[in-house]
Amino acid sequence: MIETVALVVAAGRGHRFGGALPKQYRRLAGRPLLAHCLERLAAHPGIDAVRVVIHPDDRALYDEAAADLALLEPCAGGAERQDSVRLGLDSLAALPGGAPRRVLIHDGARPFPGAAMLERLLQALDSHDGAIPALAVTDTLKRGRAGPAGMPLCGETVPRDGLWRAQTPQAFRLEAIRAAHHALKGEALTDDAALAERAGLAVALVEGEEENFKVTTQQDLARAERLLAGGGASGRETRIGNGFDVHRFGPGDSVMLCGVPVAHSHGLVGHSDADVGLHALTDALLGALGAGDIGQHFPPTDPRWKGADSAAFLAHAGSLLAARGGRILNLDVTLICERPKVGPHREAMRARIAGILGIAVERVGVKATTTEGLGFTGRREGIAAQATAALELPAAGPDGSA
Template sequence: MTTCIALIVAGGTGQRFGAERPKQYLDLAGKPILRRTVEAFLRHPLVTGVQVVIDPAWRDLYDAAVAGLDLPEPVTGGATRQDSVRNGLEALAARGGCGRVLIHDAARPLIDAATIAAVVAALDGTPGAIAAVPVADTLKRGRDGTVAATVDRESLWRAQTPQGFRFPEILAAHRSAAGLALTDDAAVAERAGLAVALVPANEENFKVTTPDDLTRATRAVLSTLGDVRTGTGFDVHRFTEGDFVTLCGLRVPHSHGLEGHSDADVGLHALTDAILGALAAGDIGSHFPPSDPQWRGADSATFLRHAAGLVAERGGVIAHTDVTIICERPKVGPHREAMAARIAEILGIAPDRVSVKATTTERLGFTGRGEGIAAQAVATIRLPG
């Protein structure tokens, strides 16, 4: 199969959106917009790899958005989108290039598999092809706030992405267009004399530009995820010798450690079981048997990522998680925000979809006597159906 790389352009700042961060890092129904876009291409059978172009000033948000995905090091973008695309193409060329490249906006997270396949297929007969939608509305040319003329909409199309090209041709075209201000990659190709086919796409492949667009995209995603499920989890570990405990992915200083086959993170263990329970997919022990020596001392983030991956494989999202730590000591309060942030990072969801809290048993029972720590968790997921 000819190699086909999806080049995701995510270097913009999203000033028109007006958020505190670039729009590609905002939450869309439980996942960052960028992650949804990347996953759409990663799971497509005709796409052999994904390369993302970013503004390094937002590298921490990028890392959180794509945590756990199999991606190469991101490419640094340029001053304009055209510069960013060229940087991405040059990075691919430095690694030996590819047969075909699909250039796609990070802020178009609702791209469907059929459109991707149609753009790729069109490249069998032409050096370029773009997803596009025929103009259906009557068009008016305005002057000083009034209608100056009606524009013939016949043969007019609204360009979308992905815009696909045979790699050597589009690389050469971008190199020759450096310094020019062209509106999209098809315009770069046209300037170089390359034929570009129009591939009918779908209206849902719109670009998230305003808060209203994000609301529309959220409705579109949730409308496909009607199977809402809830799972619970519970875990206990006794104290042993040591000077820290691992709770919800963080090392917390303490007079004792926790005994367990892995890192004994009761919070992540309970949450992993909650997600597996919502999927009716067994428990943590059936996926990571304590009798298996490879899991001795393992980071429990591995277990939680696995559970989240199973949700993603089903085409679902993790809507919310709630973890309660039960102990007398150590105090969880000072670490709650960092714990929630760590869980959100592992799961690839927004921090406001993660709750971490703590309670005691008023000195009753084994936790009250300071013999160990318990945790319980609830996870809500949404699956197609």
């Protein structure tokens, strides 16, 4: 059963931002802005599922932003944000497996919800009806008043003691916040915490993050670009890994290459199924993660892996990546042999690799080459493979920790 869901509100039109494209779909570091927050929420171990509330006209834009992410089917929003949240909460209550106990309601225009902040919210829900991230106001506050030529004048100083800047996601026990939304339907309140307060719910304040800002203007988008370029915003970094593997020919009438059986005059000799392509890819992923090599994780002396399907090795490396909050940018493997011919099986191999790792097939490249009759592959004594993996991971801190 799903226990905790992140509900991302992305049905707005972003009129203040300007332009024909809603701001949540504007490009940030080459990807839709919404994609950045979705991948952070989906990667958090305390969040079981993510659902996005979208405008009905934006389905194609949403599909691009959510590509490669395993999310719940989106639902349609309403005329106002409050309507969209209520509809989203209703959709969660109707999930086939039963309603989740907790929900985190997040603005799709906040691309950088940090993992530590999310954890603080979830912990606060253990003892409160709700919790919101907030930052204490530190600047002196002034109330403006009308001035000549449309220029406001400085008015009274407003005491800042006890004042906080509220952020999202705002976390609640689902049934409590859903009941509040229905009881106060039609009232214009500024955020979900305001409804919770009116309903008498106890809402805790937890420490927010400066980087968890809302993109409202072009200047905000430029700020987000600078943060990503400098490794900030709970920053992301690109990692590259390489892998290489060799197996010799032996008795048999087929070989396993990149998860696909290929008819041949010989088989390949190995402790597992001797799939050189998947072995090289597994090592490439492990290398990019700094997680050793395939032999450390699956020792050839261990009888458990005798004749094993190498898809399990690649899936294991993929699970290590997911646990680190990372994603695959692309994979590329080259099979080196005179025979068998790889071309007729190339697309099946790409599809198999993509399926094992749960990524789009467009992120997988499979190539083949010969050595022009030179070396052991040229003498048709075996097959070699080399692979490269490009990953995106949370940026490591100064001590190397993620």
